[in-house]
Amino acid sequence: MKLIYLVSGPMGRSPEGKAELARRREYLQRHAAPGVHVDITDIPAGPGSIESMYEEYLSIPETVQRAHELQAEGWDGILLGCYGDPGLGALREIVDIPVVGAGQATALMASAVGRRYSVITVTDSVIGPMEEQMRTTGGGEKLASVRAVNIPVLDLHKDREAAIEVTIEEGRKAIEEDRADTLIVGCMSMGFLEIPEACQAELGVPFLNPARVQLKFLEAMLGSGISHSKRAYMTPPKIASGLAASPADLLHRKN
Amino acid sequence: MKLIYLVSGPMGRSPEGKAELARRREYLQRHAAPGVHVDITDIPAGPGSIESMYEEYLSIPETVQRAHELQAEGWDGILLGCYGDPGLGALREIVDIPVVGAGQATALMASAVGRRYSVITVTDSVIGPMEEQMRTTGGGEKLASVRAVNIPVLDLHKDREAAIEVTIEEGRKAIEEDRADTLIVGCMSMGFLEIPEACQAELGVPFLNPARVQLKFLEAMLGSGISHSKRAYMTPPKIASGLAASPADLLHRKN
């Protein structure tokens, strides 16, 4: 089984980014089931990090295009590498192989292990969108709250200890004030920094790492012999009817 | 008061499209309040029409970019010209002037005139996304159903009479089977073809034209002295902190 993790941004264009891609690939491979090969890729252009709806949308066209190529390359499933699940519905319209969104998969897994979960994310600017996302993704019934550490994504790795400290603080508020019994980090960078693993003992509740949960969820989906429903995520009519030969054809560029 | 209608696609790149833009501008100006000037614009590249989530997303980056320019040009408010409200949240993150989404405004106006409304849209492929949209936009409580005429957007103008006939048929089902007391056409092309106006007498319930409702809703918002809440639609942190000078800076292109 060959899975591909698709970063919704051009992470690999700098040497540091390339290293980070490698580091993430290694994390995923380490947690993969025996016989599962995981690789990682990114998109040629897009936002440096995602802290707004605007940046989410900026990432989508290239991500869908890349997903289309990945299907052609023969991968068995795609891990959409952003907690906000940007463009998840569009990817599923375009490809038939399973695409798992980190946010959706983790919210559903959290719904399976507790009664009320909270998401600890990066900045206040995504709290509103993320509440909306959790509610439309199927995990809304058990959502207790979304809270932010208010550290920009690109600064997280500069002081991991500080990020852990604030995460513990917000996690504690989620447990005590919002009555959460389960936690999630709502940001892949927080996930790949293994912040949940670092906080779980201190907080005493399951703390889900979307990087890991998402991978296992995709393995579970493939292992169950299913993919997303094409009746729910219909192929765009212009493609279904043959009017467009490929997704790229749907973008008419001005002369 | 100067308002601008922003088409989420490159409509003006063909002579027929240019004519259609002019025709739409005229419709809007005709329905504008005295003293309100309405113009129309489009985006340089994007989908030919929107019948899937993928095409919605394809339209957003250029639409946001264009909205940013329009604010700089001094327009008082923006009409986002697609019933699916693609990127509405992102536009509001980027500009301060009011941006009204056709879908949101019409769903809320329908909520004000009846107890249960149905949307008659173009193709089955958008029913799922549109139900999701109506539910997150604030109009979910009164949504009875979304139904489709299953005529591609680009074919609507070829046989307006056929479109009217199927709309009446689906509208009747919405009233009788789904107990709707109010109707909306969920597609701007259906709106600018004045299909609701053509069907209302036959169906005997208010039939909202989003092209017209959206305009009046924006006039109402401006007349109320308010715009969208920047606490709800926060400026992207990288812009707020000065890290990026403009929205375009958020898109790092690979060398």
Next chain:
Amino acid sequence: MKLIYLVSGPMGRSPEGKAELARRREYLQRHAAPGVHVDITDIPAGPGSIESMYEEYLSIPETVQRAHELQAEGWDGILLGCYGDPGLGALREIVDIPVVGAGQATALMASAVGRRYSVITVTDSVIGPMEEQMRTTGGGEKLASVRAVNIPVLDLHKDREAAIEVTIEEGRKAIEEDRADTLIVGCMSMGFLEIPEACQAELGVPFLNPARVQLKFLEAMLGSGISHSKRAYMTPPKIASGLAASPADLLHRKN
């Protein structure tokens, strides 16, 4: 276009009330679109102010009767002048011209500009009824909270500065504790005292004045060519069948 604002109480029976009616008429006319004429009227008998469900109900029979007369007089639309929308459904059963409730229109407009809104109203006694109203009116999905300044309606004008101060205080709590990003004053007297306008800058979020929003919403409804659905607000069967000649006939008085 001729609109009439209908006060749900006998405001004009004292000289001060007459002056207040004139002042309100002036406020409305000042905010009306060009070409829109707004007048104001009241009812011959009813409660001095509305701070309970009982007082709401006391106002309704005369208000409906007056609306019926106003339609006969040829007005184009009616502004029901109380935030609680007392009898809104009944007015719509009786008249065909658009009737806009201040509470409903403002809740829906708030739903269009933010993600969570709070209402700051007069007394604790209306918090429960107002939560119920917001939830049945179509604006329930985005309601964050209803809070009260606990100043009786008839005392508001005696010390406008005090009212502003407490409104800012409660507005701040709504933003910080209830996470509102948009505010409304839930009382027409607070509206005509222009309390929202006085507080908006300090609070930094859109603060909707129902007196103004309601007017613009009615203009928008008329400009959209629609009125309320008679399938939702059916004519009372005794009138529809000719058993009663007028609404007044439905009230059988004992000999």
Next chain:
Amino acid sequence: MKLIYLVSGPMGRSPEGKAELARRREYLQRHAAPGVHVDITDIPAGPGSIESMYEEYLSIPETVQRAHELQAEGWDGILLGCYGDPGLGALREIVDIPVVGAGQATALMASAVGRRYSVITVTDSVIGPMEEQMRTTGGGEKLASVRAVNIPVLDLHKDREAAIEVTIEEGRKAIEEDRADTLIVGCMSMGFLEIPEACQAELGVPFLNPARVQLKFLEAMLGSGISHSKRAYMTPPKIASGLAASPADLLHRKN
């Protein structure tokens, strides 16, 4: 224990009405628990029957006034005699003794005996308002549907057999199409004609008669030693503060 059934209309002003009052009193007394005395009263003026929101509202001022008198007369509890519960909140604001609404009590009792209940009411004109009522009254979670026999209230007694026949027909649709497992007649006249009792065997599900259920619910409330919460249904501030001496004082009549 002395209970009073308060008809929301001037039923007793005709000889036939007087007889009907006596007949209803007898029905209630027959079903009362040992030691419970039930009497019946009406209001001096009001609608002949209630088939619209307008007629509901017409009945309220006199009903509240009468409830206030009844409390002074020493009754232990009030049965509000209309399925629509017109003015229930207002009565509770004004009196301290328990007031039970037929609609609310029966919806809650239906919620206790089944998983999904339907209401069979008189005319299409009250379906919308009744759905709204069931949802705000606490019984919304288990509401399957509201259906109408479309026989005017005042004609029900002319052909009881016809009413029974249509009720069985609509009841069957509720069971088969809406999956109801429990039924209610949503009209007191249908109740006092003992239509549920006549249909129950045929339909094979519990069929609740609000006339009877309401009485037993009030006995249960009194037997539980509780009344409605005055924190939920606050005394109008003008009365609480002594500004008004009685509810009637809240109605300022024009000179």
Next chain:
Amino acid sequence: MKLIYLVSGPMGRSPEGKAELARRREYLQRHAAPGVHVDITDIPAGPGSIESMYEEYLSIPETVQRAHELQAEGWDGILLGCYGDPGLGALREIVDIPVVGAGQATALMASAVGRRYSVITVTDSVIGPMEEQMRTTGGGEKLASVRAVNIPVLDLHKDREAAIEVTIEEGRKAIEEDRADTLIVGCMSMGFLEIPEACQAELGVPFLNPARVQLKFLEAMLGSGISHSKRAYMTPPKIASGLAASPADLLHRKN
């Protein structure tokens, strides 16, 4: 009318338990309507008290078996004696006579007297299950919160004054922080210790005692001439088809 209160545990196997059974029977008989005879019984084996879902489930098989016998003995209705309503649905599948659950009946009665109710229960361990119970039982719309005194059930009687003190404390928080206007004790032992009665005056809101409310609710159901819907709580197919002669036959014991 002969009612039987069925304790979901083997209370009567110790002398103290026997005395407590007698005391509870006396409380119920004291509150019964004239002509109503109430007796009490327990089950031969089961948990000593119920403070977890596990203990709830432990009590069910014997409780259903006992209910089946009680129906055969000719009782008119059964009071299921645990606030968590353990096995309520199963009892109703097996017997035709009305079975009233303390939790369901009290939540519905609370929904009839206020707008928001809170439950004060014994231990944190049942807060989650009880929220779930209140939401599926029909009373979810008006639930404000569930709070715990954190005194084990079996210790409650050792220091009734302490229990009252903490109940008042938690009740006050429910009113002030969770905006409850109505309270319930979510534990039969707290009920039979008459803790609600002891706290009501201090707290100033209706405080429902499930021991009493449940009894009156069953009287109301019987007085209404109805029982639970067998279409909602279907007889197990094996019994309906004659495959099993009695409920006990459904339990195949290993040789």
Next chain:
Amino acid sequence: MKLIYLVSGPMGRSPEGKAELARRREYLQRHAAPGVHVDITDIPAGPGSIESMYEEYLSIPETVQRAHELQAEGWDGILLGCYGDPGLGALREIVDIPVVGAGQATALMASAVGRRYSVITVTDSVIGPMEEQMRTTGGGEKLASVRAVNIPVLDLHKDREAAIEVTIEEGRKAIEEDRADTLIVGCMSMGFLEIPEACQAELGVPFLNPARVQLKFLEAMLGSGISHSKRAYMTPPKIASGLAASPADLLHRKN
């Protein structure tokens, strides 16, 4: 990794049952990830099959007891082998190792692959309970309907072709009438007969087999390094405080 599938009934007491256990074990092992060993066990006494809430409850005490033993035996996770998830909360109160319920896991997986799912189960008698289950389990937002083939569990294997035929019929109705885009069989026997696999091609939507999905979900949970939250599923206080040494101690048997 060693997983154990725990049948909620005494399947192994007959030779046919023993063979069926072996067959199920083989199915699970065949679908397990490399390195995962799956075994199967049952309970010494319990219902022959589960077609009612009563039979669910009958199975729980022994199932919890068995789970407690299985944890002691060193298994890594437990598959609760009944779609109704009987006693899932109780098992989680008693053990720390992950326990996955077939119903919950499959409903959540269905929520991840579509927008609306339907469950095709065995008999009408479980439709109501299963709707309740789906709604409290976290998967309620996307539930379209529950439908039944009305074949008793124990007859399913007698005519697999008939079962497939009716499943296809009901599945088609779910898709066309209830607008489901994803299906589940709500019965483990239907799962182990591989009915979903047999119907999927014909129906054209993902058809989830809970036997397989549940296994993969547990692998995913273990692979994510998490178990259920003990703050959500608290250890029963009597055990936590040392009052009881083991779960069995909570059942006081009468002398």
